Amino acid sequence: MDRFLSNTVSRIDAKGRVSVPAHFRAVVQKRGYSELYALRCLDLPAMDVGGLDLLDRYEQRIAQEDPFLQTADDMSFFCHGDGAFLKLDQDGRITMTDFIREHTGISAEVAFVGRGNFFQIWEPARLAAYGAQARARLLQLRQGTKAHEAKAGERPE
Structure with missing residues (x-):
């Protein structure tokens, strides 16, 4: 398997590594x-x-x-200047820097979430809340699709 899949929570050690x-x-x-590289x-x-x-x-x-428009500059700042390199040590750990902690709210544990070609780092409670919201949005979309099919006279199998 060559994709980042699933999710797990890991504890940060005393030296700030996970x-x-x-x-x-x-x-x-x-x-x-x-x-x-973390963005x-x-x-x-x-x-x-x-x-x-x-x-x-x-x-x-x-x-x-267009390289002369602000959007190009903003995008370049975002991906080139507003990220951080993460080095895996020999034991497969990365350091939870202040840069990461300030943006995510991570303190004692880290949730790793597969996203296919990349993965995400979350504070576990925030991930749980986001997951609940994402499932609710998808359920609403599904229910909207079923309502649309019913109006059109289609019967889902």
Whole structure:
């Protein structure tokens, strides 16, 4: 498997380090990442973490922007200047820096959440609240789809 999947919570040690889940480390190794890069989520108290391909995704989008417009500068600041490198130590741990803690609210535990080609770092209670909200939005969408199908005379199987 070469995707970041599932979620787990790990405790931060006395030196401020946390073990990256073994299955996430396996993906990191398989993809050949020597370092990880963490970006603040724009609208969530979480960090997006991945290899240089995570930056590539943003850089491709920046390349589509007019370089003379503020949007290109803002996007470049976001992905190039408002992130942090995370180094895995020999035991597969990363340090929870002030940069990460201030944005996420992390204190004693870290929730790791797979997002396919990258993963996120969350404070566990905030992740639980977000998960409940996401499920509620999806349920509402599903119910809206069923109502639309009923109005159109379709019968779901």
